[in-house]
Amino acid sequence: MLRFEIGRDNTTGNALNRVHRRHFLLSGLLICGACGGGYTIVGRDRYGCAAHRSKGICTNTLLIGRHELEDRVLSGLKERLVAPELIAAFVDAFNAEMRNLAISAERESLAVKRTLVEIERKLAAIIRVIEDGGYTPTVRAHLAALEQQKTQTEMRLRTCKPAPVLRLHTKLPELYRSKN
Secondary structure: OOOOOOOOOOOOOOHHHHHHOOOOOOOOOOEOOOOOOEEEEEEOOEEEEHHHHHHOOOOOOOOEEHHHHHHHHHHHHHHHHOOHHHHHHHHHHHHHHHHHHHHHHHHHHHHHHHHHHHHHHHHHHHHHHHHOOOOOHHHHHHHHHHHHHHHHHHHHHHHOOOOOOOOOOOOHHHHHHHHO
């Protein structure tokens, strides 16, 4: 539960004003083209220059309805963000990154497999030494260390999963437009 005490500054400014201030989609994002000040809600669902309204230092008297402005901004974003060249660039970059992830996962898996082959080659050499009668405490310690490395490497190999190969359809903008 929010609690504001009279006379107490909870963050900055008047706490009671903050409680009653409404927030909208474009709150804090609009700037006056004349003075560079903020465009805020100055009436019932209308944006206007805050510097003109509160300080009188700006000559911009234009007001615009909140709903009209939000509709214009959202439709502009919708149209521009699905421009074919932007979508094509996104699809290309996404597919390239997915290929890089798959290649990286494959390289890691191959490196682990090579390490496992090398450990098994060393274990086979130690077994040959033991078969030839060269079983010593040093060989025993080396054998135990290699067995432990082999177990850890096999566990790493089991946890290495190749990156999924995901691709976005090159006609994504057309598909998106057909759905809307």
